[in-house]
Amino acid sequence: xxxxxxxxxxxxxxxxxxxxxxxxxxxxxxxxxxxxxxxxxxxxxxxxxxxxxxxxxxxxxxxxxxxxxxxxxxxxxxxxxxxxxxxxxxxxxxxxxxxxxxxxxxxxxxxxxxxxxxxxxxxxxxxxxxxxxxxxxxxxxxxxxxxxxxxxxxxxxxxxxxxxxxxxxxxxxxxxxxxxxxxxxxxxxxxxxxxxxxxxxxxxxxxxxxxxxxxxxxxxxxxxxxxxxxxxxxxxxxxxxxxxxxxxxxxxxxxxxxxxxxxxxxxxxxxxxxxxxxxxxxxxxxxxxxxxxxxxxxxxxxxxxxxx
Numbered sequence: 001x002x003x004x005x006x007x008x009x010x011x012x013x014x015x016x017x018x019x020x021x022x023x024x025x026x027x028x029x030x031x032x033x034x035x036x037x038x039x040x041x042x043x044x045x046x047x048x049x050x051x052x053x054x055x056x057x058x059x060x061x062x063x064x065x066x067x068x069x070x071x072x073x074x075x076x077x078x079x080x081x082x083x084x085x086x087x088x089x090x091x092x093x094x095x096x097x098x099x100x101x102x103x104x105x106x107x108x109x110x111x112x113x114x115x116x117x118x119x120x121x122x123x124x125x126x127x128x129x130x131x132x133x134x135x136x137x138x139x140x141x142x143x144x145x146x147x148x149x150x151x152x153x154x155x156x157x158x159x160x161x162x163x164x165x166x167x168x169x170x171x172x173x174x175x176x177x178x179x180x181x182x183x184x185x186x187x188x189x190x191x192x193x194x195x196x197x198x199x200x201x202x203x204x205x206x207x208x209x210x211x212x213x214x215x216x217x218x219x220x221x222x223x224x225x226x227x228x229x230x231x232x233x234x235x236x237x238x239x240x241x242x243x244x245x246x247x248x249x250x251x252x253x254x255x256x257x258x259x260x261x262x263x264x265x266x267x268x269x270x271x272x273x274x275x276x277x278x279x280x281x282x283x284x285x286x287x288x289x290x291x292x293x294x295x296x297x298x299x300x301x302x303x304x305x306x307x308x
Contacts, residue, residue: 004296005292008295008296009292012291012292015288016284016288017070019284020066020070020073020277023276023277023280024069024277025062025066027273027277028062028277030271032271034058034271034272035049035052035053056082057069069277078279078281078282079274079278081272082272082273082274087274087275087279088278090275090278091278091282094258094259094260094262095259095260097167097258098245098248098252098259099245100172101175101178101179101244101259102182102241102244102245102248104176104179104182104183105178105183105244106183106241106244108179108180108187109183109187109190109237109240113186113187113188113189113194114190114191114194114230114233116132116187116191116194117132117190117193117197118194118198118221118226120132120133120191121194121195121196121199121202122198122221124195124199133192133195135188136188136189136192137188140185140188140189144181144184144250144251145250147181148178148181148250149254151177151180151181152165152254152255156177161177162177164255165255165256166255166256166257174257177255178252181255182244182248182251183244186236186237186244189236190236193232193233194229194233197229197230197231197233198221198225198226201225201228201229202221202225204228207220210224234297237294238291238293238294238297239287239291239294241286241290242283242286242289242290242291243287245260245283245286246261246287248260248261249261249265252265260282260283263279264276264279264280
């Protein structure tokens with residue numbers, strides 16, 4: 001198992017380097033001076049401009065800039081905003097909101113997604129199956145910001161079931177509706193994936209053998225079918241945990257939650273390159289670690305994978 005984890009860690013290194021370089025390049029190759037862009041129409045004295053260029057290595061070639069950024073990243077330095085605040089402090093101020101939102105959305109995906117998938121799979125071809133397939137198809141087809149505004153209008157404003165804006169109500173009340181919206185796509189996908197995997201496994205030979213032995217239907221499903229059916233679902237849920245953190249940008253903006261996603265949105269508008277790069281790099285690290293955890297869990301569920 002140790003060699004398996006070590007191999008996965010080595011695989012994660014080039015992924016981390018490639019993604020962070022891509023993010024860095026996309027942020028800093030945009031035309032125009034980011035310092036002047038931050039100041040807007042106000043003139044910036046040449047001496048101040050030169051000092052900020054030197055401090056943030058903006059006059060260096062892109063590869064040199066990235067190498068210096070990477071050197072700081074190895075020591076845990078995520079960079080400094082153009083206002084002089086360490087990006088790590090910005091992340092520390094806001095990460096709790098985003099983590100609460102992401103875990104709430106992930107909880108909905110795990111509980112509701114798997115439950116709906118099992119319900120549909122065990123009732124294949126019946127009305128329950130058709131309802132789940134129709135509803136999940138609709139949710140997958142509609143962009144998350146449309147789902148967000150509709151949920152905010154109907155469930156928040158018209159029915160008054162949930163707070164519509166801000167995090168003053170605290171966790172979990174303020175996070176239920178944003179979490180449900182953020183999880184909408186993943187929840188629908190988990191339900192369909194669970195259903196498809198369960199239906200396929202219910203037709204497998206080992207299930208026929210279990211039925212022939214006279215085992216109860218519940219025992220066949222719970223003890224023999226669900227474990228195999230959940231392997232692809234676990235893979236998706238692990239990757240999704242990282243994706244939810246990044247996807248929080250839109251949801252936090254709609255529901256005015258002061259998390260990392262809202263900070264990234266504001267930083268993009270202000271062309272705050274170091275903040276965008278630092279936060280997205282932290283999100284990439286979360287994504288890579290989530291994938292590593294999935295690989296390990298995958299190996300525990302199916303020992304054959306550790307031998308590949």
